[in-house]
Amino acid sequence: MSNPLSRAKFIDTKLLGRKRTVVEKIVSEEEIEPLMKELETDTTISRDEVKHTCQELFEKVINKEEVVLDRKFHRRYLDLAFGSTLPPQLTALDASQPWMLYWIANSLKVLDPTWLTDDIKNAIQEKIFKLSEVPHQGGPFGGGVGQLAHMAGTYASVNALAVCDNISGCWDKIDRQALYDWLLALKQPDGGFKTCLEVGEADTRGVYCALTLASLLNILTDELREGTVEYLVKCQNYEGGFGGSPQEDEAHGGYTFCAVASLAILNSLDKINLEKLMEWCSLRQTNEEGGLAGRSNKLVDGCYSFWVGATSAILESRGWDSSIDKKVLRDYILICCQSSHEPGLRDKPGKHSDFYHTMYILFGLVITENTFKDQGGHLCHNIEAKLIDSYKFIPSDLQGINPVYGLPIDDTKLFMNHFRNIDKK
Amino acid sequence: MEFNIEDYKDVDRLPITTGLEDELCAIMYTDEYKEVMGIARSLFQSKEFSNRAKRLTSKVIQLAPAYYTIWNYRYEIIESEIKKMSEPDSTNFLNKELSWLDEITLNNPKNYQIWSYRQAIIKLHPNPDLKLEFPIISMMIDDDTKNYHVWSYRKWCILYFQDFSNELTFCDNFIQRDVYNNSAWTHRMFVWKNLNPSKVQIMDELNYLKEKIELVPQNISVWTYLRGLYENFLNDQYDQEIINFAETFINGLFDNTTTLPKIESTYALEFLADIYSRNPETLQNSITAYNALSIKYDPVRINFWNHKLKKLTPCA
Numbered sequence: 001m002s003n004p005l006s007r008a009k010f011i012d013t014k015l016l017g018r019k020r021t022v023v024e025k026i027v028s029e030e031e032i033e034p035l036m037k038e039l040e041t042d043t044t045i046s047r048d049e050v051k052h053t054c055q056e057l058f059e060k061v062i063n064k065e066e067v068v069l070d071r072k073f074h075r076r077y078l079d080l081a082f083g084s085t086l087p088p089q090l091t092a093l094d095a096s097q098p099w100m101l102y103w104i105a106n107s108l109k110v111l112d113p114t115w116l117t118d119d120i121k122n123a124i125q126e127k128i129f130k131l132s133e134v135p136h137q138g139g140p141f142g143g144g145v146g147q148l149a150h151m152a153g154t155y156a157s158v159n160a161l162a163v164c165d166n167i168s169g170c171w172d173k174i175d176r177q178a179l180y181d182w183l184l185a186l187k188q189p190d191g192g193f194k195t196c197l198e199v200g201e202a203d204t205r206g207v208y209c210a211l212t213l214a215s216l217l218n219i220l221t222d223e224l225r226e227g228t229v230e231y232l233v234k235c236q237n238y239e240g241g242f243g244g245s246p247q248e249d250e251a252h253g254g255y256t257f258c259a260v261a262s263l264a265i266l267n268s269l270d271k272i273n274l275e276k277l278m279e280w281c282s283l284r285q286t287n288e289e290g291g292l293a294g295r296s297n298k299l300v301d302g303c304y305s306f307w308v309g310a311t312s313a314i315l316e317s318r319g320w321d322s323s324i325d326k327k328v329l330r331d332y333i334l335i336c337c338q339s340s341h342e343p344g345l346r347d348k349p350g351k352h353s354d355f356y357h358t359m360y361i362l363f364g365l366v367i368t369e370n371t372f373k374d375q376g377g378h379l380c381h382n383i384e385a386k387l388i389d390s391y392k393f394i395p396s397d398l399q400g401i402n403p404v405y406g407l408p409i410d411d412t413k414l415f416m417n418h419f420r421n422i423d424k425k
Numbered sequence: 426m427e428f429n430i431e432d433y434k435d436v437d438r439l440p441i442t443t444g445l446e447d448e449l450c451a452i453m454y455t456d457e458y459k460e461v462m463g464i465a466r467s468l469f470q471s472k473e474f475s476n477r478a479k480r481l482t483s484k485v486i487q488l489a490p491a492y493y494t495i496w497n498y499r500y501e502i503i504e505s506e507i508k509k510m511s512e513p514d515s516t517n518f519l520n521k522e523l524s525w526l527d528e529i530t531l532n533n534p535k536n537y538q539i540w541s542y543r544q545a546i547i548k549l550h551p552n553p554d555l556k557l558e559f560p561i562i563s564m565m566i567d568d569d570t571k572n573y574h575v576w577s578y579r580k581w582c583i584l585y586f587q588d589f590s591n592e593l594t595f596c597d598n599f600i601q602r603d604v605y606n607n608s609a610w611t612h613r614m615f616v617w618k619n620l621n622p623s624k625v626q627i628m629d630e631l632n633y634l635k636e637k638i639e640l641v642p643q644n645i646s647v648w649t650y651l652r653g654l655y656e657n658f659l660n661d662q663y664d665q666e667i668i669n670f671a672e673t674f675i676n677g678l679f680d681n682t683t684t685l686p687k688i689e690s691t692y693a694l695e696f697l698a699d700i701y702s703r704n705p706e707t708l709q710n711s712i713t714a715y716n717a718l719s720i721k722y723d724p725v726r727i728n729f730w731n732h733k734l735k736k737l738t739p740c741a
Contacts, residue, residue: 036643036689042570043605086452093452094441094462095492100450123449130443145441146466147494198497201541238614238653244573247580248615250608252573282729283645290725296607296645298571321732325725 043297050299053349054289054336067334069365069396070343071111074358077343078108081355082120095143098131098156103355109163110362110399110408118167125170128157138175140182149182151195155209158216162407162415171418180219183210191227192245203244204235208258211265212405215379216412218419220265229268232259236272239296240280251280253294253307260311261404264380269318278315281323284308291332291348292324301347302337303357305329305364310403317372317383317403327391330368337361366401369393380404381416428484430460432477438463439470458488469498474505486529490536500545507549519550520557527561534565537574544581555586563595570599571608580615592616604637607646614653627658635670642674642690652696663700671697678717679710691722702737712737 038044061067081104086093093100101124108116131141133149140149141157161170186194186206193206200206207228214220234246235255242259243249260277263269284292284304291300292308312323337345337357344353345361370385385400399408407415441462442451454462465485468478482499485492503522507515523546530539547553562582565575583589593616599609617630631654638647655661672679674693676686688694698714701707712734719730 037641038643039604039641041603041605043603082449086450088453088455088458090452091454091458091489092491094454094489095494097450104450120449123445123447126445127443127449130445142494143492145443146439146470147492148497150493196493196497199500199538199542199545200493200497201537237611238656239611239649243611244577247577247584248611248618249577249580250573250611278729278732282726285725287723287725295571295573296649297605298607321735322728325727328725 046299047297050348051288054291054332057335057349058331061335064331064335065392066394067331068394069334069398070338070340071397073340073343074338074345074362075108075111075115075343077353077358078104078111078115082123095147095150096153096156097144098128098141098153098160099143100355101127102156102160103359105160105163106407107355107359107362109411110359110366110401112397113399113408113410116163121164121167124160125164125168125173128161129170129173131157132175134178137178138173139179148196151186151193151200151206151209154179154182155213158213159405159407162216163411165411165414166418171415174217176217176219176419179213179217180221180224183214183219183224186210187224189227190246191229191231201244204232204242204255204258204262205244207232208262211262215265216405216416216419218416218423220379225266229263229266229271232263232266232268233271235259236277240273240276240278241295250295253284253292253304253311256280257307257311260314264314264318264404269315274315274320277311278320278323281308281312281315285324285329289332289336289348290325290328291336292329299348300332302333302345302361302364303347305333305337305367306360306406309364309367310406313367313372313403314380317374317380322371326368326388327393330365330393333361333365333368362398363401363406365396366398367403369395369398370400372403379416381413383409385409426476426480428480433464433468433481436464437467439466441466461485461488462492465495465498469494472501474502478502483525487532490529490533491538493538496538496542500542503546504549512551516550516552519546522546523557530561530565534569534572540574540578543578547582547585553586555582555588558582559591566599570603570606573608576608576612580612583616584619589616589620600637604641605644605646610646610650614650614657617654618657622658627654630654631667638670638674638690642693644690645692648690648692648696652699668697668700671700679713685717685721688722691718694718694722698733702733708737 105116105120105124128141129138130145131153132139133142139157140154142148142150143153158174161174164170183193185197188194188202192202193210194200194202195206210224211220211228214224231246235242235244235249236259237243237248237251239251241251242256243251244255260269263272283296284294286293286300289300291302292304293300294304294307309324309329316322336349339346342353345358346353347357366385370387373384373386374380375382375384380402383402383404387395399410401407402409402412405412438460441454441459442448461484465481468481479499479502482495482502485495506518510518526539526543526546533539562575562579565572583592593613596609596613596616599606634647634651634654638651655663671693674690675688675697678686678688678694694714695718698711698718701711701714715730715733719727
């Protein structure tokens, strides 16, 4: 490509590949300052659509300060999920059953702890222990009955138990020794963790699940963490965020959260380039929609309110400035991710709500309404959330969350202290 | 041979539900699903490594591609078969397995178990061939140009085979098609970081990049890439030429700061703000730039701009 191309208007469409004809487009001045040239590609076409639908919703709102989370409406969605059999289309989640329990229970708990009733807590723990790979053992857990133990399934299972307040002594039924041996078996020579024995991917998600499990259950030994900081450091790429594995993968919100939360647990945030990380997080937020995208030049999605929002909150808890504009993100969540027609929360306008988005958006919402501070102690167990008073809004009345563990603060502390108290004896 | 339920008459159908009364989040499975998965559980548990077991795994994967247990089981079956074979049978056998996988992949573009399975098969393969990997990768990226798992798999392949010769052209195709494709740009950086490029190569790459920046100045991917090149290959030292280049996109903002002009790229301004912050003589420009970004050009990132300003003016 030696042909000097200068500016959009001189572009020869033949040089620009197939599929799309190139159109020079001047973004209208009203949309946003400054005036900028855009080249119409798949990226701008899909982005313009989202901008437009969000804009329409924003225009309908008279006073943003009065927009509220429709708590009772969303509760209906969660109660219905726990109160009925799921339709055959959800067979796609057959290998993610503990995830459903975690997403729904955690959502109820963060909305109002009393909405997660003892009956449901009991039903959760009964089901989780049926998912143990070895029957009648307390983990590790698979995605469904008779399925192999899986890192993600075990993470979701243990987190689902964590919000059940040790009902029926379920916390003591977790087989910590079996979990520990299994985590060690999944550990890779490069410091990473596989998600499953034999065929299973190794990425920062595997590391996050392994470390949070070990940290929550008080089985995080030197052997388990050996080489892991080095592995994670290598996952930060030139963009400032983290990719899935140490091979210069593209920076991504989900993998970045996993890496940063893991480094926080390992008390090694100083080993990475934090300035670049903050910059990368701040770049995820768009002026027009106000939501966060998971990667550069991708679309906003409500779930990144948690993945990127929590990354920022973790840094904040250690004394760094917030990387995102919480007020603007909150507007995106409340105006674009909830709909009066359908309970539950959604990725963006035009999408249906689902359990995954409902939980991570609720958790993202907590981040937008609070400031975070790690009060010290060990392994991020003592992060406090304080309601923001610097801007006006009607609080959503949600429980404070621990951004590292993805659980309400109270549940995180109770669960962690439970095992620490046992081990002290 | 096609899947036929008659071949499994002798196999117990194990339950796939917990049997708990009022089980939470129980799924209303179809009868076919329950039966096939029940057979699968049974064979899997007894570790039957047979042709009919392999046929069954194909069926299960068709019904539930995210059911990771079955991918593991299939891998064990393939592995046990390979142990019994010698060359060239094992090569042919595994090539057939990869072709089968291609078809499954095309029907399940979002599934990612597929890619770790593919890695495992390549590692098992006595004569794997990178060229045989390219068609499916290209088809998948062509269909979904930012598919994370496929780009990541391509990187893994390139490292495994240590052949970077096709990569720059491959990236260029996707960049030509959509200059905003961040996956293609990050793949390009992956290539350079593995190649130990000469100074001449980096200068050529800079020229390539500048053309793309001129094409669309308001594109985060290209500016991040520009900084990546300098940080990794040019000691993070910015010459006057690149500064002049960036200044062409900010419409003389520093000449007249009483009225902030319309600019072509906020990222160019951010780039300049960073460079200017390093030299006491240009520090004031840096402060001006961060303030302008905060007030007018990119206000949603106000916390980050304030963070930068705080570092530049610690006493303020």
